[in-house]
Amino acid sequence: MRLITISFLVVCVLVVVTLSACKDKDNALNQIRTKQNGIWIYNVDFTAKYKKTLDAMFGDKWIITSKEEKKVVPEKKHFDSTPYQYTEWTIQYTDSNDRFQEFALNNIDLLSKQIEDYIEHYVPKFYEEHFYKEYLKGIPLAAASFVFGFLNDIHVDPQIKENKERAKMTEKYRRNLEHPESTINFSKFSPANAFEMCPMYLSIHVSIDDDGYSASDKKKLEEYTKKQVDLMITAMNGFANNKINVEISVANQNNNALYDGKNYWGWYYIRGIAKDVRNPMYFERDVYDGFKGVFW
Numbered sequence: 001m002r003l004i005t006i007s008f009l010v011v012c013v014l015v016v017v018t019l020s021a022c023k024d025k026d027n028a029l030n031q032i033r034t035k036q037n038g039i040w041i042y043n044v045d046f047t048a049k050y051k052k053t054l055d056a057m058f059g060d061k062w063i064i065t066s067k068e069e070k071k072v073v074p075e076k077k078h079f080d081s082t083p084y085q086y087t088e089w090t091i092q093y094t095d096s097n098d099r100f101q102e103f104a105l106n107n108i109d110l111l112s113k114q115i116e117d118y119i120e121h122y123v124p125k126f127y128e129e130h131f132y133k134e135y136l137k138g139i140p141l142a143a144a145s146f147v148f149g150f151l152n153d154i155h156v157d158p159q160i161k162e163n164k165e166r167a168k169m170t171e172k173y174r175r176n177l178e179h180p181e182s183t184i185n186f187s188k189f190s191p192a193n194a195f196e197m198c199p200m201y202l203s204i205h206v207s208i209d210d211d212g213y214s215a216s217d218k219k220k221l222e223e224y225t226k227k228q229v230d231l232m233i234t235a236m237n238g239f240a241n242n243k244i245n246v247e248i249s250v251a252n253q254n255n256n257a258l259y260d261g262k263n264y265w266g267w268y269y270i271r272g273i274a275k276d277v278r279n280p281m282y283f284e285r286d287v288y289d290g291f292k293g294v295f296w
Contacts, residue, residue, distance in 0.1 A: 032044045032107065032108075033084070035082075038082070038083070039071070039082070039083045039084060039085055040082055040083070040084035040085070041084070041085050042084065042085065042086040042087065042107045042108045043087075043107075044107050045087075045107070046087075046089070046105055046106070046107045046111065047064060047089055047105065050111055050178065052180040053111065053178055053179060053180045053183050054091070054105075055180070056180035056181070056183050056185065057093075057103075057115075057183050057184065057185065057186050057187075058091065058093035058103070058186055058187055059093065059094070059185070059187035061093065061094055061187075062091055062092065062093040062187075063091070063092050064089050064090065064091055064092075065090045065091070065092045065102075066089070066090040067087065067088070067089050067090075068087070068088050068089075069085055069086075069087055070085065070086055070087070070088055070106075071083060071084070071085045072084055072085070072086075084108075086106055086107055086108040087106065087107050088104055088105065088106045089104075089105045089106075090102055090103075090104055090105075091103045091104075091105055093186060093187060094187060095186060095187065095188075095189060095190055096187065096188045096189060096190045096193065097190055101122075101186070103118060103186070104118075110178065111177070111178040112174055112175055112176070112177040112178040113174075115177045115178075115183065115184060116151045116174055116177065119149065119151055119184070119194070119198060119200060120148075120149045120150060120151060120200070121149075122191075123149045123191050123194045123200065123202070124147050124148055124149030124202055125147075126191040127147060127149075127191065127202060127236060128147040131232050131235060131236050131239075132147050132204065132232065134232075135228045135229070135231055135232035135235070136206065136225070136228055136229075136232070139206075139208065139221070139224070139225050139228065140208065140209040140210070140221075141206065141207060141208065141209060142207035142208065142209040142252075142253035143207075144205065144207035144253060145205055145206055145207045146203075146204070146205050147202065147203075147204050148202070148203045148204075149200055149201070149202050149203070150200060150201060150203065150284070151174060151198060151199065151200050152170050152173075152199040152200060152201065152284060152287050152288055152291070152295075153167075153170045153171070153174070153284065154166045154167040154170055154284060154285065154288065155284060156281055156282060156284065156285070163285065166285060166288045169288075169296035170199075170288060170296070172296070173199065173295055173296060184197060184198055185197070191239075191240075192239055192240055192241060193240075193241060193243075194240070195240055195243045195244055195245050195271070195272075196241065196243050198295075199245075199287065199288070199291045199294070199295045200245065201245035201246060201247065201270075201283070201284070201287050202244070202245065202246040202247070203246075203247050203283075204246065204247070204248040204249070205248075205249050205250075205251075206225065206229065206248070206249070206250040206251075207251060207252065207253045208221065208222065208225055208250070208251070208252045208253065209252075209253050210222075210252050210253070210254075211253070211254075218252075218259065219259040222250075222252075222258050222259045223259065225250060226250065226265060229248060229250055229265075229267065233246070233248065233267055233269065237269060237272055240272070241272075242272035243271055243272045244269050244271075244272055245269060245270055245271065245287050245290070246267070246268075246269050247266070247267070247268050247269075247277075247280060247283045248266065248267040248268075249264050249265065249266050249267075249280070250264060250265045250266075251263065251264040251265075266280060268280070268283060268286075270286055270287055270290040271290050271291075
């Protein structure tokens with residue numbers, strides 16, 4: 001049941017995010033594109049339009065390493081199959097560890113959405129490579145396993161009274177990322193301090209592929225997995241200056257009971273502190289409440 005719930009929630013989050021992005025893009029279309037020879041051309045120079053914001057994001061050492069015009073021909077079944085062309089710039093900057101990083105900037109999506117997408121890819125990928133894959137090495141994982149990252153938003157029941165303020169404030173925070181005074185300074189940003197510099201959290205699901213295991217071997221595998229997840233969380237939290245925000249669940253791929261009779265095991269950390277979350281569906285709301293007085 002827990003696996004179904006988590007998978008359903010993640011799908012809902014991704015669908016809502018996608019629909020929101022489409023709506024944002026549609027609202028801005030008439031201002032940033034023109035039609036030439038049957039092709040929509042996005043011609044606004046975002047590196048000039050958002051120069052102050054980019055300076056605030058990347059410091060004074062960022063450079064453009066490439067510029068590419070990209071043409072897309074949508075499938076005919078799409079509601080608008082008109083070909084379109086946009087520009088993508090590759091920006092190189094130096095992070096807080098003096099390492100070069102790259103940010104792909106385009107002039108078709110809202111800058112605030114591009115920043116959100118960048119964070120939601122960059123940070124979880126780092127933790128997946130350096131912790132998830134290391135600590136769970138050798139454990140047979142089913143395809144349902146994942147490591148995702150989200151900039152805090154209210155996707156579950158945003159319309160109910162107690163969530164309206166939360167939804168309003170998280171939306172305002174994300175929208176304001178395109179302004180220099182309220183964007184994220186990536187020149188001081190790293191996976192280690194990500195949870196202090198922006199209200200994000202990781203969502204990790206470990207689905208154990210225990211098909212073919214005997215009852216005794218299944219128990220040993222589950223015990224080992226639980227031990228490794230405990231070690232992984234401790235290491236991740238220590239790396240993140242004991243400020244990590246993460247929800248982790250462990251179940252087997254067939255949703256059968258684990259060796260102790262539970263359907264799943266769950267770990268929940270907000271700002272580095274283990275929490276007893278009554279309803280995991282509302283973890284995003286608990287993360288929001290943990291950042292009151294910080295980001296809203």
